Amino acid sequence: MTDFDGESPPFEIMEPAEWRAPIIFNSPHSGSAYPDDFLRASRIDLPSLRRSEDSFMDELIADLLSRGFPVVRVHFPRCYVDVNREPYELDPRMFTGRLPSFANTRSMRVAGGLGTIPRVVGDGQEIYRDRLSVDEALHRIETLYKPYHRALRRLINRVHQQFGTVVLVDCHSMPSVGVSRDEPRRPDMVIGDRYGTSCASLLPELFEDVLGRLGYSVGRNKPYAGGFITEHYGNPASGLHAIQIELNRAIYMDERRRERGPRFAQVASDLAVLAEVLATVPLGDLGPFQAAAE
Template identity: 45%
Template structure:
């Protein structure tokens, strides 16, 4: 099947995200890249004991560039501009380490989750190879500011994309784009598709996405070691018409991980993904509208 580019996409610029929107979506397929932001606030860099390269190694660097042709095919693409080490929108807003702050966090904060214990709450405590980010404890007002300026606007934009797809098509397929580091102790496929072990997306759809990836020459796995995060859990509701897949792409395919820059293979990998966009669109077009309720949590 061929699907040529429709009208030029609309570019919505916010202070902390970029929405490559389309006036006439080709299908219920939407894409988002929450961890590829690389605009580091100067105040954050001054708070950090780490150099910029060490901080950048926590990015899903340039994943947004691998899919930047999606809007030309009628697929909206939302990209965070801020780095995940500054604000991780794939966490609950108040999923934070109490030890990072001088004052008590608000009641109801999640301070003892696995992510927080590992130093990877909404405001990460560590970056790179487990190295502490901050020189000193922070005021709780810093968390309020990052939620208001980054976390909330990103989620409002993502929810609007999902709601529009539901209103137009009765269904939505969100591909949440991420990347995974090369791990010498673990042999991973090129791409891991996370569906929270069947909770966030119908199995037949995950099978279809895996088949699209195979056509492009990528090997795929499912849920191990990445089953999905907050975004997948919050929005994934197959019975309500929202199917969410967290797609983890091996950084070794396209990135020089030491210097956090696109490798010589970047253009080739980008072209591989672009070639299967029409197949992804066709897959989304074939989804049955939800028969029960709304999808967003």
């Protein structure tokens, strides 16, 4: 049985000494600690595996902690376990043995090879030489996926109870060009709110306004509307708001060399501006609001 053996813990939740606002910044796909057993089982090399990473996204938001915002980061790679999926989106073609009856084997993400235990990296390359055991898949879910979501849910619930509302900003990055040649040029950033269902409407509008004034081109919900995290934790009728932001990697890094680009510090600074503006929104303006206990 493979265990995550990175030098880092599987994930970290870092809380500020003093909270600026009930806004949580989460980076679920920037993990780069690859277990040795996983690398040995892979038919592709490490640079190919790393193409699935939201490289440096956790670093871009790291300074927000000192500004009073909690930051959550995952250290294991998304191609090992993807926490932005349902817990059991599993492709039966990948495994030896019978999957549990409750596994979702027919989702669009499973069909594309990008389930909870991915079959391919982002550009469609098969990861594994051989099939995995079902026990291996379930072990990763029990020891990595579930503890992360339990910890995130506890944090969200505690913040919601304390402030009466909470905003989860799910931070991702995207390749500068899509797989399809027909796809139009991607904007600098894409805001995802699950087509208006995961957060109050003023949040994507504020994101678009602030980022536009900072000089970025901004899209909404295309090609990314938000994944499981945005959908699962967003419940604006209960004061739980989740919004996804996707950064075009070309604005902050050299995609081919996987190195920070010349605008890296500026992009990090601009995300801090966004966070500060977001923190000025009166909590009651977000809709249903549960007054914090005295």
